[in-house]
Amino acid sequence: MLSIFFKRILIAIPVLLAVASITFFLIKLAPGGPFDADRAVSPQVLKNLNEAYNLDASNWEQYVDYMSGLFRGDLGPSFRFPGRSVTEMISTGLPVTFELAFYAILIALLLGVFSGVLAALKRNTFLDFIPMAVAMIGICVPTFLMGPLLVLIFGINLEILPVSGWGQLPGDKILPSLTLGFAYAAYIARLSRGGMLEVLNQDFIRTARAKGLTEKMVVIKHAMQGGLIPVVSFLGPAIAGLLAGSFVVETIFQIPGLGRFYVEAAFNRDYTMILGTTIFFSAMIVFFNLLSDLAALWLNPRSRDA
Amino acid sequence: MKNNSLWSDALYRLTRNKAAMFGGFILVLLILAAVFAPWLAPYSYSYQDLNLGASPPSAEHLLGTDILGRDLLSRILYGARISLLVGFVATGVALVIGVSWGIIAGYAGGRVDSIMMRIVDILYGLPFIIFIILLMVIFGRNLWLLFGAIGAVEWLTMARIVRGQVIGLKNQEFVLAAKAMGVSNMSMFRKHLLPNILGPIAVYATLTIPQVMLLEGFLSFLGLGIQPPMSSWGTLIKDGVESMEEYSWLLIYPGITFTITLFALNFFGDGLRDALDPKTSDN
Numbered sequence: 163m164l165s166i167f168f169k170r171i172l173i174a175i176p177v178l179l180a181v182a183s184i185t186f187f188l189i190k191l192a193p194g195g196p197f198d199a200d201r202a203v204s205p206q207v208l209k210n211l212n213e214a215y216n217l218d219a220s221n222w223e224q225y226v227d228y229m230s231g232l233f234r235g236d237l238g239p240s241f242r243f244p245g246r247s248v249t250e251m252i253s254t255g256l257p258v259t260f261e262l263a264f265y266a267i268l269i270a271l272l273l274g275v276f277s278g279v280l281a282a283l284k285r286n287t288f289l290d291f292i293p294m295a296v297a298m299i300g301i302c303v304p305t306f307l308m309g310p311l312l313v314l315i316f317g318i319n320l321e322i323l324p325v326s327g328w329g330q331l332p333g334d335k336i337l338p339s340l341t342l343g344f345a346y347a348a349y350i351a352r353l354s355r356g357g358m359l360e361v362l363n364q365d366f367i368r369t370a371r372a373k374g375l376t377e378k379m380v381v382i383k384h385a386m387q388g389g390l391i392p393v394v395s396f397l398g399p400a401i402a403g404l405l406a407g408s409f410v411v412e413t414i415f416q417i418p419g420l421g422r423f424y425v426e427a428a429f430n431r432d433y434t435m436i437l438g439t440t441i442f443f444s445a446m447i448v449f450f451n452l453l454s455d456l457a458a459l460w461l462n463p464r465s466r467d468a
Numbered sequence: 469m470k471n472n473s474l475w476s477d478a479l480y481r482l483t484r485n486k487a488a489m490f491g492g493f494i495l496v497l498l499i500l501a502a503v504f505a506p507w508l509a510p511y512s513y514s515y516q517d518l519n520l521g522a523s524p525p526s527a528e529h530l531l532g533t534d535i536l537g538r539d540l541l542s543r544i545l546y547g548a549r550i551s552l553l554v555g556f557v558a559t560g561v562a563l564v565i566g567v568s569w570g571i572i573a574g575y576a577g578g579r580v581d582s583i584m585m586r587i588v589d590i591l592y593g594l595p596f597i598i599f600i601i602l603l604m605v606i607f608g609r610n611l612w613l614l615f616g617a618i619g620a621v622e623w624l625t626m627a628r629i630v631r632g633q634v635i636g637l638k639n640q641e642f643v644l645a646a647k648a649m650g651v652s653n654m655s656m657f658r659k660h661l662l663p664n665i666l667g668p669i670a671v672y673a674t675l676t677i678p679q680v681m682l683l684e685g686f687l688s689f690l691g692l693g694i695q696p697p698m699s700s701w702g703t704l705i706k707d708g709v710e711s712m713e714e715y716s717w718l719l720i721y722p723g724i725t726f727t728i729t730l731f732a733l734n735f736f737g738d739g740l741r742d743a744l745d746p747k748t749s750d751n
Contacts, residue, residue: 177594303723304685414709436605
């Protein structure tokens, strides 16, 4: 268990370094400098700007400089917002995105596991068909359509929930969290139904029933532990998806989180911001993948002492 | 390959699956609509009637017009061309990379296999959506780049599936016999391995198309995908969202079209999977 953990971390470090390096040089390939976009500046100003941002050094020097900054947690200055560092911008946006992702995953787990387990237990009844049909809708209606539709219904027509913002009006966190959570609830419902169906046919479940355990005990103590392993392994990759979802949701609902900063940086060609967030996102995703793999290993008794 | 019992069995099972047949029927309609869009569309996608502005569905404009007075039905029909094209071409790219990677890794085995699959594992763990955005930002929002970038992301699962299949095949007698007869690697892949793994490939390809279309919609929605005056369903939904408060039909009709297409593709893909490989179906 512990050795797997260390092995995985040992692989993750060079991978992240490679991601950082590749991203760095990719951005150097981008046509045009960061300061020649909207208004013409005099050559002297441009020279001073390049000097201030260390852009007159050779690519190699800049790279070494950037990478050593990376180890100190310094991602350089933002090209578009003078006086603000990328690290500072990430740390303002991160708590917001984290909160949103947390609510979304909570909704997804509660809704998904409950309806998935129920569907598996009541297989081929309408308690199976209806949640699974709803799940199919959740998978086929993309976030960028679901969000606006929820706004249209609850915000504009019924006027019961705010249509944008985060933490300014009561209830303005409901629609974004639902939008982001619903798609994952659908996947989790399908995964937990499949996992539960597989486990429910196994001998140890029959044994548990034969021992005279109540159905509730059989399901909660015995079946769910094994049946939900696919859900746990899905959570790591889901974080990557949540991140992409947060780009859309934060744009729709005008939430000042990391996702919206990233999309804005992509539009503004704020190269240092793009570079910094890309590295940061990759590190986060690698970390969560590691975490969910370990949790899945730990839940599976056969691999626990390996 | 006539009288191939696997394929005729599969066809029989597929035709009995109502959801899959319905999905397939819708797909054929959509593809026909996309191909014949210039003849079917009542107006050109860029024809503007500025006096009309945004008008609700009427006899002249069945699905209404957008704020520039462009016929929505025509724009959806032309958008189908781009959206379906992205779906099929990017899936094709993913297919070529994934199948070659998987066949080589599975057939070579040993160290080559473990290095190639380790690379796939590592790539799996990276936020590829961000790299697509990065590429679009750096190299400009070009349609062909979009195909390539999406395809380059979606091949990973295909490589895993194909590798697994090839490993199962490579020690079977007909492969060993072919090898003993000195068949070259290339014709081994083409004549002996590929035909035997077409089933899983077809299934996974069908299920990749909706994912690719979602990705294109996502990028276009953020304004990083298809650029005007071209339009895909993603950009139509984006435009619809901007004016949904007054003109909700501009969001609803493109949204319904997109959702129905994804439904059809998923139902057809699931049906194909059940038909070709009854063991893996979940019922």
